[in-house]
Each structure stands twice: as C-alpha cells, then as structure tokens.
Amino acid sequence: MKRLLLHACCAPDATVPLEDLEAEGYAVTLYWYGANIHPQGEEVKRREAMLRLAGGRTVITGDESVAAWMEAASPLASEPEGGRRCGLCFRRQLEGAARAAKEEGIGLLCTTLTISPHKKADFINTIGSEAAEKYGLKWLDRVFRKKGGFQRSVALSRELELYRQSYCGCVFSLRRGEIND
Ligand code: SF4
Secondary structure (H helix, E strand, O other), rough: OEEEEEEEOOHHHHHHHHHHHHHHEEEEEEEEEEEOOOOOHHHHHHHHHHHHOOOOEEEEEOOHHHHHHHHHHHHHHHOOOOOOOOHHHHHHHHHHHHHHHHHHHOOOEEEOOHHHHOOHHHHHHHHHHHHHHOOOOOOOOOOOOOOHHHHHHHHHHHHOOOOOOOOOOHHHHHHHOOOOO
C-alpha cells in the first residue's frame, strides 16, 4: 500500500477523503495542525472529534504554537475569509503537514480542505503542491467536493455524530461569524 499523509482540517471534512483514499488503496496517516483553532476549548473539541474519526489510525499533531500563528496572521486580521489571511493560514498548515510527512518518511501529501464549497480548490491545490515540492514530496491533487462529496461528508458526520463547528476556526472568523462549509 502506498503511504499518504492527509492534512485534515476537521473531522467532518475528513470523513469522505479518508473513506475515498482508503478505498483507493492508500495507507493514510492523518495530520492535525490545530494552531489556527481558537479558543482552546474549541481546539480540544475539534481534535477529539478527529481522534474519534481516526479510530486506530495515526494522527500527527502539528508543532506550531497558537502564539506563532497569531503573530503571523494578526497583520491580516481584517481580511475576509478566502483572502490573504486564509492563504497564509493554508500555507502554514500545509507546510506543517509536509514537514511531518518528511519526518515520517511519507512521500505523498493531500488535504481535506477541498471538500468545502466555500474554499477555492485550485488555490488550495497550488499551495499544497508548493508545500510538497519544498519538502521533496509529491502532491495528490484532489477536489473532494466533486460528485456530491460535501453532501456525503455532512451525512457521514451526522451518522458518526461528529462535532460540527459553526465557524472556520481562528479568532477572526469567530468574531465575524464566518462559516467554513
Ligand atoms: S478563516 Fe479559517 S482559513 Fe482563514 S485564517 Fe481563519 S482559520 Fe485560517
């Protein structure tokens, strides 16, 4: 089986990518970044949901601190969702995942982010392929929301009773009531 590191932005969004990639024969290791999820109680809820979805699979937790993420993202606090702050956030998440994959000896990288109908899949896949290239990995270019993927993820996460968040993750999106899917 080919090993793949899947950057998972949240448990509901990871349901379909995990199911599809394993059905295709990939041995999936999950990666949870975490530093962009505020406040801490929310990060704990989302991480626990991820661990529940993972079952016996390995979940690697990102090593970046919330303080480091905030320092980088704060100058872009007023950007709307999908703007430059989110570009920076995706890059930090996907570079964190690429570093982790390199350390684990996993040569293939992918993300669940493209399941959201509110996120630009081409933009995400471009950032992902740049992050992969930086660490000498291959990028698996996918758009998981295609063929009803998003609707399937909603149904699956309800069936599995996974925690579903009401905002994207960071304190800025919380204040604006931005949603992520
Ligand atoms: S809105 Fe979401 S993607 Fe954008 S910076 Fe905040 S956590 Fe990251």
